[in-house]
Amino acid sequence: MLSKSQKGIVYKHTGSHYLVKDEASGHLLPCTVSGKLRLHDSQTTNPIAAGDRVQFEPTANAGVIKEIYARKNYIIRRSSNLSKQAHIIAANVDKAFLIITIEFPRVSLEFVDRFLVTCEAYAIPASIVVNKIDGYTDGMRQRLARIEAVYAGAGYAVLPVSAKTGAGVGRLADETHGALCLFAGQSGVGKSSLINAIDPSLRLRTGPISDYHRKGMHTTTFYEIFDTASGGHIIDSPGIKGFGLIDVEKAELCHFFPELFRHAAHCKFNMCTHTHEPGCAVKAAVANGQIAPERYTSYLKMRDDDGGKYR
Ligand SMILES: Nc1nc2c(ncn2[C@@H]2O[C@H](COP(=O)(O)OP(=O)(O)OP(=O)(O)O)[C@@H](O)[C@H]2O)c(=O)[nH]1
Numbered sequence: 001m002l003s004k005s006q007k008g009i010v011y012k013h014t015g016s017h018y019l020v021k022d023e024a025s026g027h028l029l030p031c032t033v034s035g036k037l038r039l040h041d042s043q044t045t046n047p048i049a050a051g052d053r054v055q056f057e058p059t060a061n062a063g064v065i066k067e068i069y070a071r072k073n074y075i076i077r078r079s080s081n082l083s084k085q086a087h088i089i090a091a092n093v094d095k096a097f098l099i100i101t102i103e104f105p106r107v108s109l110e111f112v113d114r115f116l117v118t119c120e121a122y123a124i125p126a127s128i129v130v131n132k133i134d135g136y137t138d139g140m141r142q143r144l145a146r147i148e149a150v151y152a153g154a155g156y157a158v159l160p161v162s163a164k165t166g167a168g169v170g171r172l173a174d175e176t177h178g179a180l181c182l183f184a185g186q187s188g189v190g191k192s193s194l195i196n197a198i199d200p201s202l203r204l205r206t207g208p209i210s211d212y213h214r215k216g217m218h219t220t221t222f223y224e225i226f227d228t229a230s231g232g233h234i235i236d237s238p239g240i241k242g243f244g245l246i247d248v249e250k251a252e253l254c255h256f257f258p259e260l261f262r263h264a265a266h267c268k269f270n271m272c273t274h275t276h277e278p279g280c281a282v283k284a285a286v287a288n289g290q291i292a293p294e295r296y297t298s299y300l301k302m303r304d305d306d307g308g309k310y311r
């Protein structure tokens with residue numbers, strides 16, 4: 001029997017095999033990678049990621065990936081503090097959603113900004129989803145309001161939701177319609193719970209928050225795409241502690257803070273780093289309230305960083 005090459009999308013990489021969705025039949029097929037496939041990209045630990053478009057040859061009950069098509073984009077993070085290698089989180093992503101909670105676990109704005117800079121660097125539109133609003137105290141609501149103000153000012157949508165009550169979930173489902181969407185964030189913020197809220201038939205495993213640390217327990221262990229009943233394609237992902245920035249030079253960091261970059265055009269010096277220079281339009285905008293001090297602080301911290309620090 002002649003085998004014929006088919007096109008598909010990688011839905012999951014488990015370490016031992018890839019699960020590929022056959023474009024023609026819509027079926028998921030376990031695949032291995034052809035030994036002949038040259039993987040040039042030795043800088044990454046996983047040359048094929050969820051979202052990759054591939055050509056594969058089906059055999060009796062598995063398949064062999066023969067080719068990876070060029071990516072529209074990918075999102076990548078450093079594997080660990082010391083590692084030179086990086087890990088591709090996902091490829092061909094249309095939208096990224098950073099899921100956060102005000103508490104349990106507590107959000108750090110520097111973490112949010114690192115994620116947003118990464119998305120800007122890879123030209124992936126990003127939004128912030130604030131989950132678990134069902135249990136917020138007045139103090140937590142105040143912090144939510146501040147986060148909404150800071151990120152609206154930077155040009156990012158902030159969507160408060162509750163996977164538990166369903167508040168805001170309809171709007172989130174609409175946002176994911178017809179697009180490949182990455183749900184990322186710390187362990188325990190409710191990424192899997194939100195996908196379940198969007199489509200209860202998916203029944204993804206969720207896990208409790210530890211009583212002591214008030215952090216998640218790393219329930220989800222693989223990146224995996226789920227097709228939802230409302231027509232979205234959502235990548236559930238393992239909780240991340242932080243982002244080591246890759247592919248971002250110190251001098252261009254400012255390009256990935258959109259509101260800083262807008263003001264930077266008016267700085268007195270061309271090579272202004274927006275740290276100490278006279279006539280800096282960015283510092284002036286921070287002083288007069290046009291740029292949120294939280295965002296400027298993140299910019300300074302990330303500049304000071306060695307560029308590859310894993311948080
Ligand atoms: N009160 C409340 N609890 C929620 C909500 N969403 C999720 N949770 C709880 O938060 C805990 C963590 O939820 P998960 O969906 O497993 O979190 P995750 O982000 O997928 O975590 P990892 O897979 O470990 O990265 C579970 O106990 C959920 O029931 C919500 O909207 N409100």
Ligand SMILES: [Mg+2]
Nearest residue numbers: 191192219220
């Ligand atoms: Mg999960």
Ligand SMILES: [Zn+2]
Nearest residue numbers: 267272274280
């Ligand atoms: Zn400046």
